[in-house]
Amino acid sequence: MGRIRKKLFIVFGTRPEAIKLFPVIRALSNSPELETVTCVTGQHRGLLDQVLGIAGIRPDIDLNLMMHGQSLDSLSARLLLAIGAELDRAQPDRVIVQGDTVSAMAGALAAHYRRIPVSHVEAGLRSGDLLQPWPEEANRRIIAALADQHFAPTRAAAAALRAENIASENIHVTGNTVIDALFETRQRIRADPSLAAGLAGIARALAGQRIVLVTSHRRENLDAGIAAIASALARIATRPDVAVLFPVHPNPVIGSVLDTLLPAHPRIVRTEPLDYPHFIRALELADIVLSDSGGVQEEAPALGKPLLVLRETTERAEGIAAGTARLVGTCTDRIVEEVCRLLDEPAAYAAMAQAHSPFGDGQAASRIAALIRNSFNTSVPP
Numbered sequence: 001m002g003r004i005r006k007k008l009f010i011v012f013g014t015r016p017e018a019i020k021l022f023p024v025i026r027a028l029s030n031s032p033e034l035e036t037v038t039c040v041t042g043q044h045r046g047l048l049d050q051v052l053g054i055a056g057i058r059p060d061i062d063l064n065l066m067m068h069g070q071s072l073d074s075l076s077a078r079l080l081l082a083i084g085a086e087l088d089r090a091q092p093d094r095v096i097v098q099g100d101t102v103s104a105m106a107g108a109l110a111a112h113y114r115r116i117p118v119s120h121v122e123a124g125l126r127s128g129d130l131l132q133p134w135p136e137e138a139n140r141r142i143i144a145a146l147a148d149q150h151f152a153p154t155r156a157a158a159a160a161l162r163a164e165n166i167a168s169e170n171i172h173v174t175g176n177t178v179i180d181a182l183f184e185t186r187q188r189i190r191a192d193p194s195l196a197a198g199l200a201g202i203a204r205a206l207a208g209q210r211i212v213l214v215t216s217h218r219r220e221n222l223d224a225g226i227a228a229i230a231s232a233l234a235r236i237a238t239r240p241d242v243a244v245l246f247p248v249h250p251n252p253v254i255g256s257v258l259d260t261l262l263p264a265h266p267r268i269v270r271t272e273p274l275d276y277p278h279f280i281r282a283l284e285l286a287d288i289v290l291s292d293s294g295g296v297q298e299e300a301p302a303l304g305k306p307l308l309v310l311r312e313t314t315e316r317a318e319g320i321a322a323g324t325a326r327l328v329g330t331c332t333d334r335i336v337e338e339v340c341r342l343l344d345e346p347a348a349y350a351a352m353a354q355a356h357s358p359f360g361d362g363q364a365a366s367r368i369a370a371l372i373r374n375s376f377n378t379s380v381p382p
């Protein structure tokens, strides 16, 4: 006899997955006919835990698989074995993964090996280049081949899936859940400013400066890219009207390049990675954002912050089409030139500083929860 409540097994392991899944986990938990099992892999231990704490998620299973210096193949193999064992124990009716991490790919594959259906949140992002972003572009395509429910954030993402011959009835344009997380967190900070109070000192110290907020951690930028970005920031900070705020990703390669190429300077503020409310507050304080992050490309347009994307290609063309984002790559001169153009030409700045939210309206998670609920109503025999 089948269970009355359907069991959903949600696998994730990194900061961005936790940010983009907490609204979904909550929406699913509000359905009495569904039971959720959250399984974290610990792929990015510290950054993941920051988000879990703030979102109030206590994972049911913590695989804690992070090992210092682990290779992608060792990580993938360990994830596959560990997730598979948990699936055998939990016997879920459906597995949910998000985005393009190795944890998500391994979760989908372990589910497929057990013929458990897979829902993919943030489906259909494609750069068209298997090496950029690497290995995420391949992870996305593998998950798409295995999933039977594809939650595309935008119409363009849905079209990319149809172009790969995924059946239209399995593709749903829901918006990106990061906008749910962003709007909710912004609301929480307004109601309780102490959630982001750690930035008050920095905001006071930088008052009167135009703030350039920077994040960079993409693997393909770890060699020459991050060095070129650091040189650009050092030049930008020579302007007396500008301050650079750089929450640095814990990857040691980034820290050591910055130690060499980004000298101590009163107008360059390097911090540890900020927790989510503090990062959202930093986005609000920023005049210009420089980033190679996927999530930041979705958040900055929703807040009307001009964003220069430190990549050669992007799967998030919607921000560029909306006019809020511009692809600038990682050439030092180009970055400096584009930042100075925004600082010195008010019309250029105003054109990019319009708030658009091409990636969602903040209601994606409730749409996804409803689609998952309905999938059981339609596919379960009477």
Ligand SMILES: CC(=O)N[C@@H]1[C@@H](OP(=O)(O)OP(=O)(O)OC[C@H]2O[C@@H](n3ccc(=O)[nH]c3=O)[C@H](O)[C@@H]2O)O[C@H](CO)[C@@H](O)[C@@H]1O
Binding pocket: 014, 015, 016, 017, 019, 020, 098, 099, 100, 101, 104, 122, 125, 133, 136, 178, 215, 217, 247, 248, 272, 273, 274, 275, 276, 277, 279, 280, 292, 293, 294, 295, 296, 299
């Ligand atoms: C190749 C690619 O594009 N892949 C993406 C990748 O993630 P990413 O590039 O978006 O990763 P990050 O930049 O680490 O995270 C970003 C989030 O972190 C918040 N943030 C940032 C700095 C900080 O100091 N404190 C914070 O809280 C910030 O607001 C934002 O929401 O994996 C995801 C999962 O599958 C995919 O969705 C997504 O395609």
